[in-house]
Amino acid sequence: MLPQFFDSMLSLVVKTSTDLPPDVRSAMKVAMGQEPASTQSAQALAIIAENIDLASDCEGAICQDTGMPTFEVKTPVGANQIEMRKQIRDAVAEATKRGKLRPNSVDSITGENSGTNLGPGTPIIHFEQWERDEIEVKLILKGGGCENMNAQYSVPVELPNLGRADRNLEGVRKCILHAIWNAQGKGCAPGAIGVCIGGDRTSGYVHAKEQLFRTLDDVNPDPRLAELEASIMGEVNKLGIGTMGFGGRVSLIGCKIGMQNRLPASFFVSVAYDCWAFRRLGVALDAKTGAIAHWLYRDDANPLIAMADQAGFQRSGREVALQAPLTEEQVRSLKVGDVVLVSGRVFTGRDQVHHHLMKHEPPVDMRGSVLYHCGPVVVKEAGGWKVTAAGPTTSIREEPYQADVIKRYGVRAVIGKGGMGAKTLAALKEAGAVYLNGIGGAAQFYARTIKSVDGVSLTEFGTPEAMWHLTVKDFPAIVTMDSHGNSLHKDVEQESAKELAALV
Numbered sequence: 001m002l003p004q005f006f007d008s009m010l011s012l013v014v015k016t017s018t019d020l021p022p023d024v025r026s027a028m029k030v031a032m033g034q035e036p037a038s039t040q041s042a043q044a045l046a047i048i049a050e051n052i053d054l055a056s057d058c059e060g061a062i063c064q065d066t067g068m069p070t071f072e073v074k075t076p077v078g079a080n081q082i083e084m085r086k087q088i089r090d091a092v093a094e095a096t097k098r099g100k101l102r103p104n105s106v107d108s109i110t111g112e113n114s115g116t117n118l119g120p121g122t123p124i125i126h127f128e129q130w131e132r133d134e135i136e137v138k139l140i141l142k143g144g145g146c147e148n149m150n151a152q153y154s155v156p157v158e159l160p161n162l163g164r165a166d167r168n169l170e171g172v173r174k175c176i177l178h179a180i181w182n183a184q185g186k187g188c189a190p191g192a193i194g195v196c197i198g199g200d201r202t203s204g205y206v207h208a209k210e211q212l213f214r215t216l217d218d219v220n221p222d223p224r225l226a227e228l229e230a231s232i233m234g235e236v237n238k239l240g241i242g243t244m245g246f247g248g249r250v251s252l253i254g255c256k257i258g259m260q261n262r263l264p265a266s267f268f269v270s271v272a273y274d275c276w277a278f279r280r281l282g283v284a285l286d287a288k289t290g291a292i293a294h295w296l297y298r299d300d301a302n303p304l305i306a307m308a309d310q311a312g313f314q315r316s317g318r319e320v321a322l323q324a325p326l327t328e329e330q331v332r333s334l335k336v337g338d339v340v341l342v343s344g345r346v347f348t349g350r351d352q353v354h355h356h357l358m359k360h361e362p363p364v365d366m367r368g369s370v371l372y373h374c375g376p377v378v379v380k381e382a383g384g385w386k387v388t389a390a391g392p393t394t395s396i397r398e399e400p401y402q403a404d405v406i407k408r409y410g411v412r413a414v415i416g417k418g419g420m421g422a423k424t425l426a427a428l429k430e431a432g433a434v435y436l437n438g439i440g441g442a443a444q445f446y447a448r449t450i451k452s453v454d455g456v457s458l459t460e461f462g463t464p465e466a467m468w469h470l471t472v473k474d475f476p477a478i479v480t481m482d483s484h485g486n487s488l489h490k491d492v493e494q495e496s497a498k499e500l501a502a503l504v
């Protein structure tokens with residue numbers, strides 16, 4: 001049955017992971033036009049644009065976090081959903097084997113990675129029957145950094161800087177504004193949000209995520225919700241969060257709001273935050289063969305235009321070259337706002353590595369080192385390893401460990417995204433270290449700065465969580481937390497809180 005269904009699903013997964021849809025490209029183009037040249041947001045957007053182009057040109061993952069694959073499938077009455085589920089799972093495993101998806105499915109207690117993106121609850125596949133003859137499959141790949149920025153409010157609720165949110169549309173508006181402000185740059189802003197008013201705790205989140213299947217430029221058929229969407233889009237960019245939370249004019253590229261009936265006693269507002277790497281596509285299939293009849297969200301008659309205006313990231317000449325290993329003197333000379341180009345040895349380390357280092361000595365000498373919060377996509381090649389996608393992951397998860405790791409082992413620079421908290425800031429000052437913010441999601445761009453994979457430790461944690469020993473050349477990042485107690489993240493959060501308060 002459906003001899004071409006597997007191939008169609010494989011194409012859908014690969015295309016979704018590697019080729020951003022036209023409506024998201026257009027919204028990002030608009031964002032690029034709004035940030036003044038040479039600002040940090042403009043530089044970040046230039047890297048993002050180059051990354052989007054590189055990903056589609058080489059069919060590489062746009063972001064190394066290829067997220068939780070979530071399929072929405074509509075089938076004619078009588079279609080064999082059991083067989084379709086099996087073939088979708090096979091296609092996900094094959095795309096993982098080919099390095100188009102990162103192995104992202106881990107045992108919730110042990111953290112053991114299945115290596116295939118298959119496991120209990122992974123991937124997510126929802127089926128629905130409809131009266132039409134064709135099969136429709138939509139897919140969204142939403143990564144952990146933005147997923148962690150989802151929020152659910154049970155109103156009435158008292159919100160910082162906004163006051164009480166009541167059970168009405170004004171209360172919903174406050175919840176949405178709070179969720180966007182709270183995300184800052186941690187979900188790789190500028191993002192897009194799906195919102196559900198009502199439902200229960202479970203259906204609210206599901207419906208909020210479903211809103212992300214709408215195109216960014218559509219108009220809500222419910223005039224009340226259309227007005228609310230327009231009002232959020234009209235005011236949210238006044239917050240000044242900007243790309244990656246660097247400060248800037250564009251913090252959000254889309255707001256899509258749906259509604260579900262609720263119990264009289266409950267009133268939930270659920271917000272699904274997606275990042276700029278908003279990977280969502282779909283296909284309509286011939287119900288007899290499973291072949292792709294046409295793509296959704298894209299029009300093959302209109303080829304996609306390149307995103308990068310010039311050569312992508314433009315150097316200003318003011319960048320600071322950093323050659324690892326670093327000295328305390330080098331690090332103390334850096335200030336918030338400096339753009340650096342890192343070269344030399346970099347070690348990756350994220351959740352499992354940090355946890356491990358609390359109780360064990362590091363497997364390498366980390367004195368003067370650059371520690372990169374990154375879970376790369378790595379494939380075996382000619383007896384060695386090749387990194388095919390390697391952007392920064394959300395750093396705040398390492399906040400409970402980072403200060404100890406810096407002080408105990410002599411780390412001089414941490415590269416990540418979204419910034420870190422007060423404990424890490426104090427450790428940077430005490431020990432003489434800096435936090436460098438990379439551009440979240442720019443996995444193809446950063447993979448090209450990696451000149452060699454020189455080794456790997458702690459492979460028992462799985463590919464993304466292992467400690468990779470990389471040699472990089474001219475890896476650009478921005479100093480957002482320095483060794484003098486300054487934090488751009490703290491500043492932007494405080495300034496945007498004032499703007500938030502001014503919106504009520």
Ligand code: SF4
Pocket residue numbers: 063064065066067142143144145146147186187188275276277391392393394440441442
């Ligand atoms: S762009 Fe950022 S938030 Fe989005 S999946 Fe990649 S790392 Fe996560």
